[in-house]
Amino acid sequence: MNHTLSKNERLHSKKSIKELFDKGSSFFLYPFKVLSLNRSQDSIETNQVLFSVSKKKIRKAVDRNKIKRRIKEAYRLNKHLLSNTNSKKNLALIYVSSDISSFKKIEPSIQKILVRLDQLSNETKKI
Numbered sequence: 001m002n003h004t005l006s007k008n009e010r011l012h013s014k015k016s017i018k019e020l021f022d023k024g025s026s027f028f029l030y031p032f033k034v035l036s037l038n039r040s041q042d043s044i045e046t047n048q049v050l051f052s053v054s055k056k057k058i059r060k061a062v063d064r065n066k067i068k069r070r071i072k073e074a075y076r077l078n079k080h081l082l083s084n085t086n087s088k089k090n091l092a093l094i095y096v097s098s099d100i101s102s103f104k105k106i107e108p109s110i111q112k113i114l115v116r117l118d119q120l121s122n123e124t125k126k127i
Contacts, residue, residue, distance in 0.1 A: 005076040011050040011090055020050070020090045027116070031097035031106075034113050037090045038121070047082060049075060050092040057098040067095055070103045074110040081114040087121055 011017060024037035051071050053064040071093055082089070093113070 003076060005072060005079075009046050009048060009079075011048040011092070016048070016090055017050060017092075020092055024090070024092070028096075029109060029113055029116070031095055031101060032109060032113060033092075033094040033096050034117070035092040035094070036117055036120075039088045039090055045088070047079070047089045047091065050090075051075075051095075052092060053095040057096065058100070063100050067100060067106075070101070070106050071095065071110065074103065074107040075114075078107070078111050078114055081111065082118055089117065089121070091117070 011020070020035055020037045024035040026033060026035045028034070051068050053067045053071075055064065058064045058067065075093070093110070
């Protein structure tokens, strides 16, 4: 099992990010707002994810970076919950809380998000 988070797994293309925010579906699972968009089977072979922490909610850059590191680590360790699907996704994990959560609080939320995304993609396959 590959537990890395390589550059091709991170969403960094401005065009893809704009498309995700314009056309993507979203849901809220505290402390995250999640945007997802199924991609057509183009040249990219993995799910791509974007991590965001609001500057308005968390003022200090040190704290924003700490939260992003914790979110990335939780995603990296649990991305296998999502990778068993054939349809690839663009994801945005937006942290909306104004407090600094510990890794023990962030990881279960990320696990719930990935399980829910997996269930949603399985439901769309059945239709």
